[in-house]
Amino acid sequence: MEVEEKLIKKLGSGSLDFESYFSEKAMEMKASEIRELLKLVESSDVISLAGGLPAPETFPVETIKAITEEILKTHADKALQYGTTKGFTPLRLALAEWMEKRYGIPMSKVEIMMVAGSQQALDLIGRVFIDPGDIVVVEGPTYLAALNAFKYYDPEFLSIPMDDDGMIVDILEEKLKELKAEGKKVKFVYTVSTFQNPAGVTMSLKRRKRLIELAHEYDFLIVEDSPYSELRYSGKPIPPIKHFDDEGRVIYLGTFSKIFAPGFRLGWIAAHPHFIRKIEIAKQAVDLCANPFAQVIAWKYVADGHLDEHIPKIIEFYKPRRDAMFEALEEYMPEGVRWTKPDGGMFIWVTLPEGVDTKLMMEKAVAKGVAYVPGEAFFAYRDVKNTMRLNFTYVPEETIREGVKRLAEVIKEEIKALKG
């Protein structure tokens, strides 16, 4: 039989009942809607405000070239070999110093461990902390891929609404009181504290302090996911929640994806060594170690000061895009449409009048040549239908303006249809 024929036969319907071999949990797994959605958009000439990608223009290619050349001369043995599960020690040390300098968090390398992007941190945290039924607090809306990562471990999500100052901590407190009365506890609160994905908002200083107090009072942990905090285009920096953590309750997640390049798949966990040790053991079984080649490159990037030099350049590149989106929203959006005004990050969150279903509206938008991410999937219980996430980092200003213009037209028609 010819190779080609054999291949066709093998890939054909076949006799195996493939589904019958999957675990029960695998049967529940669903592909990320956003990723599926983006596949459709990719192949057309639609303006996509849907993505979550950094602009490739912000990747420091020349620096990477120089560093790579250097480390292949001086550190090839480390960069190309297996590494320890915790990560490349000089990089952990450099990150500890960087966090201390940048955020005023006293930090030692024993508190830092490297992971394959913060997505892996989310999965490992699920693995190490969540028992089925454990209560995990998330923001409403929250980072979709965090929901996906945690879901595998069967927590019960408690979704706390947000306003322009981030998670409404007073509402959390009420819920904590209720849970306490029922003899229940929260395992951890997950927050993207600064320039949140998807909402763009930042938790206020007052709420950060209050959240730490509540964590102590009601004995829960805080997972602070902070991929965007360095991308500040206006306003004053606020220290991370981790800054106020004297007990070791905060597990902080950092990533190189937005301040270096996502292609290195490199993030870090900063947490108490007791927690790091257990997460390290979990990671050992999962993939042995984070990419040593990328880690050695990242070490030079941080230790030689390239990171601090490069961040202002990313900010300079993104700020006009954010401003263009602000202006376009202001100019084109009809009455009844609201949006967040982030001081940084990558996303703006748009709320349409009640009754509009942005998921249903998506097809019309794509027909008009614009795409966004419907907000529904960002809510743990998918109970909000009239929101959407817009990205302003990937396409240039003029395209942003045109995209928002097209989107505004679709929304106007939708509102009209709703009233009519």
Added chain:
Amino acid sequence: MEVEEKLIKKLGSGSLDFESYFSEKAMEMKASEIRELLKLVESSDVISLAGGLPAPETFPVETIKAITEEILKTHADKALQYGTTKGFTPLRLALAEWMEKRYGIPMSKVEIMMVAGSQQALDLIGRVFIDPGDIVVVEGPTYLAALNAFKYYDPEFLSIPMDDDGMIVDILEEKLKELKAEGKKVKFVYTVSTFQNPAGVTMSLKRRKRLIELAHEYDFLIVEDSPYSELRYSGKPIPPIKHFDDEGRVIYLGTFSKIFAPGFRLGWIAAHPHFIRKIEIAKQAVDLCANPFAQVIAWKYVADGHLDEHIPKIIEFYKPRRDAMFEALEEYMPEGVRWTKPDGGMFIWVTLPEGVDTKLMMEKAVAKGVAYVPGEAFFAYRDVKNTMRLNFTYVPEETIREGVKRLAEVIKEEIKALKG
């Protein structure tokens, strides 16, 4: 308070009961004994035959330099950006072609997916296929990190003994009959089919074909882990089990760790697209995608023919080391000691007389200046005490000879003590 003081306070005993936050499964997680062991050995002047590392001299540093320079010119946008979960399409295509050419397996890119080393493949396979209590067949001994990866998913291991022709498939058949009589089924058979880790043996052609027949007859899958098959120093190549798979029952795992560099943390799964699709969804929640930077480099490495050029060089480098270990074992080991005679790979498996406990003997060996891996942990039920794994790839010939000589002395004393 000073930063230093704050740090000490934070890292001190503290008031948190850290253990109380861990999931039940996390409480069961144990660090890999081998990794812990190797930490001890690293810091002394002991000759370590314990490791499992490729020799850094085999890393094609100059090729990597040239490729990296090129792809940062031509493919920086792909290499530094997020990638799709399935992996970089040109690399998947190149691997499909390579496997077809090399192993005579008709293969399409839809059957290939990239992972962060084959360790991640093992974890994802556990996640996608194992329900608690599912029967997973392993070799006795088997790859330790596979046991660790699968264990999280609570399978029941069935350990099948091996001889010089690999897993004794007749014994497997008996067990399958017994299980069938009890109304039970095996979910999958896990085998490192060629130059096994830890035993070094290769499953014979006859047994490969019989295993595929049994898989059909008793309806189970086969996970064929094949990190070493390209490292053949003598004898004739045997096609992978996957070669005989007409139904899509074999999930084949490949890796760049032994034929390129482990520092890229890059492996691949070759399996029926039905299985690939589900594993892809599982991977999405776990870490989004394998390292695109490493993938683009690996693509050039395979597609431009460097892989095929480089494999003979690795073989040339390792063969004298294997031969040196064969000779030293022959020369120094006392009667009653047996070892495998691998045609390739990285390991030789040594069996001592009954009654010797290699784990207990380890301390004496280290005192004599040599280290090995006690065999116990490679058995699913830790029921064999008198075996050890020796690695011959990491240290040079003379060191191997000296290491084996020291080891033989320790063993002689141990046997003497046993008799006396």
